[in-house]
Amino acid sequence: MLVDLEITGRDQAYPWLLQWMTAFHRAQHGGAPPSTAISSTPKHRLLASLIRRFRPRLHHLQVQTFQPQNGPSHAAHFSFVPGQGQHILQYGGALILVQRQREKTMNISTGDPFETITLTTLYSHRSVFEDIFAEAHQLYQQMQEGKTVIYNSMGPSWQPFGDPKRKRPLESVVLERGVKEKIVEDVQAFLAARTWYLDRGIPYRRGYLLYGPPGTGKSSFIQALAGHLDFNIAILNVSERGLTDDRLNHLLTKVPPRTIVLLEDVDVAFLNRKQAGSDGYAGATVTFSGLLNALDGVASAEERIIFLTTNHVERLDEALIRPGRVDMTVRLGEATEYQIEQIWDRFYAEIDVGGEAKQRFLAKVRKLRLIDVVSTASLQGLFLYNKENAQGAIDMVEGLTAHSLRDNHVPVPREVDTSRKPA
Numbered sequence: 001m002l003v004d005l006e007i008t009g010r011d012q013a014y015p016w017l018l019q020w021m022t023a024f025h026r027a028q029h030g031g032a033p034p035s036t037a038i039s040s041t042p043k044h045r046l047l048a049s050l051i052r053r054f055r056p057r058l059h060h061l062q063v064q065t066f067q068p069q070n071g072p073s074h075a076a077h078f079s080f081v082p083g084q085g086q087h088i089l090q091y092g093g094a095l096i097l098v099q100r101q102r103e104k105t106m107n108i109s110t111g112d113p114f115e116t117i118t119l120t121t122l123y124s125h126r127s128v129f130e131d132i133f134a135e136a137h138q139l140y141q142q143m144q145e146g147k148t149v150i151y152n153s154m155g156p157s158w159q160p161f162g163d164p165k166r167k168r169p170l171e172s173v174v175l176e177r178g179v180k181e182k183i184v185e186d187v188q189a190f191l192a193a194r195t196w197y198l199d200r201g202i203p204y205r206r207g208y209l210l211y212g213p214p215g216t217g218k219s220s221f222i223q224a225l226a227g228h229l230d231f232n233i234a235i236l237n238v239s240e241r242g243l244t245d246d247r248l249n250h251l252l253t254k255v256p257p258r259t260i261v262l263l264e265d266v267d268v269a270f271l272n273r274k275q276a277g278s279d280g281y282a283g284a285t286v287t288f289s290g291l292l293n294a295l296d297g298v299a300s301a302e303e304r305i306i307f308l309t310t311n312h313v314e315r316l317d318e319a320l321i322r323p324g325r326v327d328m329t330v331r332l333g334e335a336t337e338y339q340i341e342q343i344w345d346r347f348y349a350e351i352d353v354g355g356e357a358k359q360r361f362l363a364k365v366r367k368l369r370l371i372d373v374v375s376t377a378s379l380q381g382l383f384l385y386n387k388e389n390a391q392g393a394i395d396m397v398e399g400l401t402a403h404s405l406r407d408n409h410v411p412v413p414r415e416v417d418t419s420r421k422p423a
């Protein structure tokens, strides 16, 4: 008697299984591209050759190309995954028939055809399915370890954007004294209070608003926080064209598990106060009421952590900052003396051991009245330019003055700023 197990492309474990099959083949064949499993016993060999004879498409492979994020841009590596069709693999003592099928229908939002994989084996070997999935999950977790998955929206669903990124250490983001700790403690207290919320029937979610000028570490901090908490991050730019109220609402009900939602540039919704017309269409951008509704959305037992960011807090409405929508509001401002010192140390502590150059730098910064004026991003830019050259940084401080910033910096209107990909 045979038993089969079907897994659809829509299931979270689908890519894990494909990855596992690739790794499994590779392990069996010492790095050679996968082909059907070589069986060890004569009985198995006979069985395999019989199956092979009746299944003509056993060698159908599909290539997956990866471009590493670090390394030359032309570098790429390939891996062969079991393609459409049928494959045999031998796992432990069990022979398993793997059928990867493409359905005629496709996912309209991504254009990818729906797929299923069916595993078939002898009934007496059915326990191998559990082992395979356990291994596939473990492999997946190993590959994610130390990484943050970034999701972007694709139509009505979230899709991983590129390969998982290395976690950004929390220490690498320098905020004013105590600010980081305050937010981290709040999120951790929230995560620890699940039963408290559920027992009281309070929606288990928490919202944070980070506001402040460009380049003060809002997005970087949220990304580092996600890594610190071992969460992934789903980024949505509210100013994105084609993001309607419905789509936003839908996306927020479909957030992958253990994922922080980051809604960038929420002020855009406040420029667009018009309500949906009688046909339910409100244009191609999110409206004010659409944003509020999405934040109020259905409560679930899973935690939901949302961070909102804006450069224009003055455009926001009181209604947004109501507890339950936004529970904590934090301003990240231009670099304070504390931050300047900290960032200096991150770059030059090793070469400026006594801190003598730092004092000269700070004296100059004070004289030029740059404290609480320059952004942490431009400070970082100066230090990057003068990597391992503390004196160079001191000599070039004038470059940070408001005057020269104005001269060198042409503000790009938000709507046409296409460079705002996830950092």
Ligand SMILES: Nc1ncnc2c1ncn2[C@@H]1O[C@H](COP(=O)(O)OP(=O)(O)OP(=O)(O)O)[C@@H](O)[C@H]1O
Residues within 6 Å of the ligand: 172, 173, 174, 175, 212, 213, 214, 215, 216, 217, 218, 219, 220, 221, 310, 311, 376, 377, 378, 380, 423
């Ligand atoms: N406080 C900070 N600590 C460390 N790095 C920072 C800080 N602020 C900015 N940076 C660096 O500057 C760059 C831009 O920062 P980031 O994207 O986080 O700014 P932002 O506040 O989100 O800006 P925007 O409002 O334009 O979205 C990043 O490379 C980041 O590493």
Ligand SMILES: [Mg+2]
Residues within 6 Å of the ligand: 218, 219, 220, 264, 309
């Ligand atoms: Mg940002």
